[in-house]
Amino acid sequence: MNMQASKTLFRRQLLGGLKWRRTAREPYRCFSCSIRHEQEPSPSKFPQDTAGTTHFGYETVDEALKEHKVGAVFSSVASSYDTMNDLMSLGIHRLWKDYFVRNLNPGANPLTSSSDPEKGWNILDIAGGTGDIAFRMLDHASTINNDAHTKVTVADINPDMLAEGKKRALATPYARSPRLKFVEANAEKLDMIPDNSVDLYTVAFGVRNFTHKDVAIREAFRVLKPGGVFACMEFSKVNNPLFDAFYKRWSFGAIPLIGQLVAGDRDSYQYLVESIDRFPSQTEFRDMIQEAGFLVPGQGWEDLTGGIAAIHKGVKPIR
Template sequence: MTDKTTHFGYQEVATEKKQGLVNDVFSSVAGSYDVMNDLMSMGVHRLWKRHFVATSGIHTGNTVLDLAGGTGDITKLLLPVVGKTGHVVVGDINAEMLEVGQQRLIDAGFFGRFEVQTMNAEKLPFEDNHFDAVTMAFGLRNVTNKDKALEEIHRVLKPGGKALVLEFSSVNNTLLKKFYDTYSFNILPKIGEFVAGDKDSYQYLVESIRKHPDQTTLQHMFEQAGLEMCSFQNLSGGMVAIHKGYKL
């Protein structure tokens, strides 16, 4: 890996090409993303997401950016929490994911309660000190320059606001890791191939998990971006982790 290259799953690609490749993946999976999430995680992603929002400390009246919000799972959980006096912006670089998300949120009865906006996490279209919280679920590992994205999250938070990242992480139990690796490398891409007709996208998703910084590295990156009182919580033996940090 050089300054001019980065990883796209296990492939080394030119840095400026990565976002386009990631966009192709999510444009390709947008229509089947929600069904596939349930199938691949056997529904467990719903529990992780519920726990993420329930322990977020976000409350009534908060203004929240759900970054890399995709098809709106986190926003759907956030809207009842922030209530009618709060506001949620669903931001994502991929218009196709957002289109699915917008329709789902309207179908769930949230018309007029949220805003949908395309944006790159590396250059957020907001002034400084704007949000009470920024959530990012399963999005950060897809971003080319993660440090830049964390700096941007820090910039748009109000003093006292918090950054919350839910992401795949490093499994800390040898036996569980063995099972998890076998399942993700041998079974997940096959489910992707047979159900969604798209083995390559699901192969990327599995590989991108393994290339993502582990818990302590990501906590250090939070601190480098200016976030304070940083901590993380492992879920399911470290399959995923919630990282939290504050702007003071």
């Protein structure tokens, strides 16, 4: 195939919106071992999870297998994490993250009745291995609120993501500071975090990958102090039908293709767009937060860019 024909084929693929899904339920080998090509299923075709199973994108898999498969995805994309989020958010995720941190205002007045201004806030950033949110939190506390005490523990289940974060930390003032710590941990079982010890729990673009989201939210409730805040930023449901149609076409047509061209990994990017489509709606996720015991302010969430993403908050009651 000559160069002109190759370019024409690429344009047709990019604009035509190739729509793929996984279908065959093969024994697990590795996440990138095979590519299955078919049409993107509608939400009504999603199989229901049953006892002992959960979803991995559009696949139904054993619960014990999902953690391993998700781990393979993020090990694959760890070094291209910013590129991944640029593709998933049309490049806007950096502005969202800045807004998320400004809105939480780390290091401001004591967040809870037991917060000590001389010690700053104790922040737990879950699924934040690359440090994207943690560095912003510490910068904001230091430069905006003149707080040199607030600290962030970055917890992530994936060692490759944590390794990327530690590498990036070397370019910040916090590389060897007691204000920043990285720990390998599962959000559903934070045994190393005491009850009622965290002022602010954050998770950005990670909760959709949890096997049991409800368990993770209850664990967040356990570790937070009374008055502490659960804050989640996640890809969500677009609230304009025309914009949603465009966004879906971009997601399922362009993102896996560009993932293949940019990162050499189509399968991982295919899973990521499927995981977004499978994530609960804003209302459903708010209800999950309330069911865990949190009080939610207002309607419980704030849409970003027409609902491409949303910020959810919950406050642990003071009893």
